[in-house]
Amino acid sequence: MEPMLCPSCKTNRTRFNLIQQQPTAVKLHPQTGEIEQEYTNDALDPFHLPYSGPSYRVQCAACGLIENPEMFIKRAQHSFLNK
Template sequence: MEPMLCPNCKTNRTRFNLIEQRPVAVKLHPQTGEIEQEYTNDSLDPFHLPYRGPSYRVQCAACGLIENQEMFIKHAQHFSDMK
C-alpha cells in the first residue's frame, strides 16, 4: 500500500475504506430481471465480456468520495512533490 491523500477534501491521509469488488457475470431475463444464468470466467458466452475493472476501490472515510486507488495515490504524490 502506498501513501494516499483524498483529492476531494484534501486533508485525509489516514482514514479510508477499501471496497472489494467481486463481479458476478449473469444473464438476466429481459422482462422480469430474474437471473437466468450465472457464468464463470471459463464459461462466458461470446457476447459476454469478462470484468476488467479494479479488484477494489477506495472511499475516503472523512468525506465519502469513492474512486480508484490510483486517484488517491497520485494526489498524495503530487502534494508531496510540492513540499
C-alpha cells in the first residue's frame, strides 16, 4: 500500500474504505433481467469480454469520493513533490 490523499477534499490522508471488486460474468434475459447463465473466466461466451478493471477501488471516508487507487496515490505523490 502506498500513501494516499483524497483528490476531492484534499485533506484526508488516513481514512479510506477499500472496496473489493469481484465481478461475476453473467448473461441476462433481455426482457426480464433474470440471470440466464453465469460464466467463469476460463469459459466465457465468445462475445463476452473478461473484466479488466481494478481489483479494488478506494472511497474517501471523509467526503465519500470513490475512485481507482491511482487517483489517490497520484494526488499524494503530487502533494509531496510540491512541499
